[in-house]
Amino acid sequence: MAVLEKIRNSAVLIVVVIAIALLAFIVGDALQQGTSIWQRNQQIVLSIDGEDVSIHDYQARLQDMERMAQERIGAQPTDEQRMMINNQLSQEYITDYALNKIASDLGLKVTADEFYALLIGGKGVAPSPVASQFFSSMGIDASDSKMVNDFIAQMSDRQIEAQPQEFQEQMRMLQSRWIGVQKAIVNTRLQQKLEALLRRTYKLTDLDREIALSDGSRTVALVRTTPSLITDSTHRATDEEIKKYYDEHKNYFRMQSPSTELSFISVQVVPSADDYRAAETTKDEVMSALLAASTRKDVEEALRAHHGNKFFRPTYLIGSELDMLAQVGVSNDEIAFAKAAQIGQVNAPQLVSDRYNLIKLVDKKRGVESINVRLIALDSLRSTQVDSIQRLLASGRDFAALAQELSVDTSTAANGGLITFPGQYGMLDSAITEFGAAQMGLDTLYKAPIGQVITIDRGQNKFLVKAVNPKPVVDKYQVAFVSIPVEFSDKTFDERYNALNTILNEGGGFDAMEQKAVKEGFNVSRDVAVAAESPQLSFIPSSRQIVSWALNADEGEVTDKIFRCSNDHLVIAQVNRHIAAGFAPLSMVREQVIAEVEAAKRTEALAESLSAKGLSSLEAYAAELSTQVDTLVGVNYIVRGSEGAAFNAKAMTTALGSLSKPFVARTEVMVVRPISAEPLAKEVAQSQAEQQQSATSSQISRRAFFDLVQSLKITDNRARFF
Numbered sequence: 001m002a003v004l005e006k007i008r009n010s011a012v013l014i015v016v017v018i019a020i021a022l023l024a025f026i027v028g029d030a031l032q033q034g035t036s037i038w039q040r041n042q043q044i045v046l047s048i049d050g051e052d053v054s055i056h057d058y059q060a061r062l063q064d065m066e067r068m069a070q071e072r073i074g075a076q077p078t079d080e081q082r083m084m085i086n087n088q089l090s091q092e093y094i095t096d097y098a099l100n101k102i103a104s105d106l107g108l109k110v111t112a113d114e115f116y117a118l119l120i121g122g123k124g125v126a127p128s129p130v131a132s133q134f135f136s137s138m139g140i141d142a143s144d145s146k147m148v149n150d151f152i153a154q155m156s157d158r159q160i161e162a163q164p165q166e167f168q169e170q171m172r173m174l175q176s177r178w179i180g181v182q183k184a185i186v187n188t189r190l191q192q193k194l195e196a197l198l199r200r201t202y203k204l205t206d207l208d209r210e211i212a213l214s215d216g217s218r219t220v221a222l223v224r225t226t227p228s229l230i231t232d233s234t235h236r237a238t239d240e241e242i243k244k245y246y247d248e249h250k251n252y253f254r255m256q257s258p259s260t261e262l263s264f265i266s267v268q269v270v271p272s273a274d275d276y277r278a279a280e281t282t283k284d285e286v287m288s289a290l291l292a293a294s295t296r297k298d299v300e301e302a303l304r305a306h307h308g309n310k311f312f313r314p315t316y317l318i319g320s321e322l323d324m325l326a327q328v329g330v331s332n333d334e335i336a337f338a339k340a341a342q343i344g345q346v347n348a349p350q351l352v353s354d355r356y357n358l359i360k361l362v363d364k365k366r367g368v369e370s371i372n373v374r375l376i377a378l379d380s381l382r383s384t385q386v387d388s389i390q391r392l393l394a395s396g397r398d399f400a401a402l403a404q405e406l407s408v409d410t411s412t413a414a415n416g417g418l419i420t421f422p423g424q425y426g427m428l429d430s431a432i433t434e435f436g437a438a439q440m441g442l443d444t445l446y447k448a449p450i451g452q453v454i455t456i457d458r459g460q461n462k463f464l465v466k467a468v469n470p471k472p473v474v475d476k477y478q479v480a481f482v483s484i485p486v487e488f489s490d491k492t493f494d495e496r497y498n499a500l501n502t503i504l505n506e507g508g509g510f511d512a513m514e515q516k517a518v519k520e521g522f523n524v525s526r527d528v529a530v531a532a533e534s535p536q537l538s539f540i541p542s543s544r545q546i547v548s549w550a551l552n553a554d555e556g557e558v559t560d561k562i563f564r565c566s567n568d569h570l571v572i573a574q575v576n577r578h579i580a581a582g583f584a585p586l587s588m589v590r591e592q593v594i595a596e597v598e599a600a601k602r603t604e605a606l607a608e609s610l611s612a613k614g615l616s617s618l619e620a621y622a623a624e625l626s627t628q629v630d631t632l633v634g635v636n637y638i639v640r641g642s643e644g645a646a647f648n649a650k651a652m653t654t655a656l657g658s659l660s661k662p663f664v665a666r667t668e669v670m671v672v673r674p675i676s677a678e679p680l681a682k683e684v685a686q687s688q689a690e691q692q693q694s695a696t697s698s699q700i701s702r703r704a705f706f707d708l709v710q711s712l713k714i715t716d717n718r719a720r721f722f
Helices: 002-009 011-041 055-073 079-106 112-120 129-137 145-154 157-161 165-199 206-213 239-248 273-292 296-304 319-328 332-340 383-394 399-406 424-434 442-446 490-506 510-520 544-552 586-613 618-625 645-653 682-711
Strands: 044-048 051-054 217-225 259-268 309-312 355-368 371-378 418-421 453-458 461-468 473-485 523-531 563-565 569-579 630-635 663-665 668-678 714-716
Touching: 044 055, 044 079, 051 055, 055 079, 055 165, 079 165, 079 544, 079 682, 112 129, 112 145, 112 165, 129 165, 145 157, 157 165, 165 682, 206 682, 217 618, 217 645, 239 586, 259 490, 259 510, 259 544, 273 296, 273 355, 273 473, 273 490, 296 309, 296 355, 296 473, 309 319, 319 332, 319 473, 332 355, 332 473, 371 383, 371 399, 383 399, 383 453, 383 461, 490 510, 490 569, 510 523, 523 544, 523 586, 544 563, 544 569, 586 618, 586 663, 586 668, 618 668, 630 645, 645 663, 645 668
Parallel strands: none
Antiparallel strands: 044 051, 044 714, 217 630, 217 668, 259 523, 259 569, 309 473, 355 473, 371 418, 371 461, 453 461, 563 569, 663 668
């Protein structure tokens, strides 16, 4: 009873303790769930209307695209190229989402039978170019359904897992590519269906056709100019005009993703006076070594000590091959020097584009430009047959037939022992050397009469060789080339780096840093906008790292280090502000708006100025504008796109033979004089109307889809990862 009494007296305390325990449990669980959600959010690279793309899926597709780009260009993509590929991928995700969303809403789809027809053709469906290109690259005949079906079967997970382990990774890469091809085929088909549907929303009415074509067509003479030819700088945009243009054209400045505005100080490290003197000294040393080099070994030794661009092969180049050295930086003057020089001469190089180029004519001789040979290769077991083969040839047996029958060189025997040496970069010399002609002197074979058979001994192996169809004898050159660039030294780099680092360490705000930077001769750029899709910062190469930093930094934050971009650019930056998605603020696009407003003002002013002159002929207007008179035929009310709509209106309403007043058509100032009018045949009128309807409906459909894409809510987190 005493225990029960104690419990009753402590009831309130117990309830409180239990409540606290329950609350701790709930809060702990909530915190754990919150942490898990936060971690998942941190793995989202792109969100499209709430549809999330994980970094794992995105990264896998990006690596595939980068690998294909590397195969295509034959080199590792640059930072800028990788970001362009990245932008292409993100746009694919956005476009795919928009396309599939609207297709789903409208009930558009691609059936399995339709997709298969897109692979091989049939059922009234032409094969997809994407499929045809893919199968062609795989060596598959797209019209052969069995080959296509076999390939599709091989791309299944089950078939890939049945392959040996060493092949599975390669098969997975091919499977990933095939999945991308399938998606591209389906999306292209959906896009075609959507465009066809949207194009039906625009039709020319009978009234449109009548107005557009009732007056026939005209031949019109005209004079035109563009804002780029207008140099009047007195017409400046006012703040009111700038604001008005911005407000009326706000949709031009829509931003689908946020951006960041930053200011930065940069310096491109360039060679100092000492660096130029060092390069000149190196040039003199290499030149002396080349002049003293009298043997191939000496030339190679002279070049080996130099780390810059160089070219030397012991083989001889014909004149056209020597010309091709322009691909490795040899100028036309240097090539001309090599052709005219005496053996052993070296040119006297001048500093051009911070570089000294030296070229030496090592040797020169006469030889055939190219030659074909037939050979019979005999191993140690058959080498004793040389005499009997010679007798067979002397009796009239065909060399090519004997090569097919007796030669142990399987790579040439099937072709009658034929080998072609085109002389490309000295391949003639080096190839024949491999067949054992070195000890005989290469010219022995070069100068052998056509049809003469030469025997070449190479240890236990022997070759019967016959020269056929040699080209004429030409000059052949053996040259050495070396390029000595003027490069900044470590000392020069350290001086620039330390000067910039001093500014960064002293701080005091960006304004204070800017004043010091200007004194040092550094570049200062203010209010430069970047976004997740920006490949680089302004004009700074390989500066994506700064963009990523800025997008994730706080407003007012200054870099805590100096960024080194593309080896020779040094940058420190400050984030000014982050700008939310929506419409770009006027301050951000002000220069663009000013350019548009002032171009329009100059154009209008020019039209008014020309009108005031009251000139009486097109030739006078052409002289005034330093241009010429053009003539256009088949002009009517249908706007063709190359001229503004005002041109068609003036051309069709100005009396024949009369001169219009100067007017503005889009961004041009024009004066027209209709020359003649022609009736428009019904068939031509119908064709033009259909062309206009097709062009306008296509434009409307593309614009509608673009507007849909622009309306999507995009969260771009790529700066976290790239």
